Amino acid sequence: MSDEQARPAGTGPSTQEGFVPPGQAPNPDATVAVPTDRPSAPPRSPRPAGAGHTRTGGMWVGLVLSAIVLLFLLIFILQNLDPVQIHFLGAVGTLPTGVALLLAAIAGVLLVAIPGSARIVQLRRAAKKGRQAL
Numbered sequence: 001m002s003d004e005q006a007r008p009a010g011t012g013p014s015t016q017e018g019f020v021p022p023g024q025a026p027n028p029d030a031t032v033a034v035p036t037d038r039p040s041a042p043p044r045s046p047r048p049a050g051a052g053h054t055r056t057g058g059m060w061v062g063l064v065l066s067a068i069v070l071l072f073l074l075i076f077i078l079q080n081l082d083p084v085q086i087h088f089l090g091a092v093g094t095l096p097t098g099v100a101l102l103l104a105a106i107a108g109v110l111l112v113a114i115p116g117s118a119r120i121v122q123l124r125r126a127a128k129k130g131r132q133a134l
Contacts, residue, residue: 086100
């Protein structure tokens with residue numbers, strides 16, 4: 001079996017430029033062969049103006065969606081103006097049904113947002129302490 005047949009595939013013959021046998025120091029004047037048989041990446045075409053997502057574009061999408069939700073909420077309140085009597089901790093009052101439901105929804109959001117915000121502050125403090133410990 002010849003020296004080339006005993007080598008693993010892809011290692012090339014011992015006379016290949018840039019080949020350094022184990023245990024020998026590399027020659028700084030040696031030429032290194034660069035394989036050219038690899039397919040190159042396809043050239044990237046420039047993106048047309050306005051393509052892709054930007055923060056400003058995302059903000060506008062959010063603003064438009066918020067305006068649509070606000071419009072639907074306003075329509076809901078205006079269509080539900082029948083008065084309803086509200087009792088809360090001994091206080092009694094009358095509100096339109098749509099407004100009462102809106103206030104209940106806001107209270108529900110606050111019940112979720114306040115503990116969530118407190119947890120985020122906790123995690124940020126823990127992360128800051130972890131960074132300072134490093």
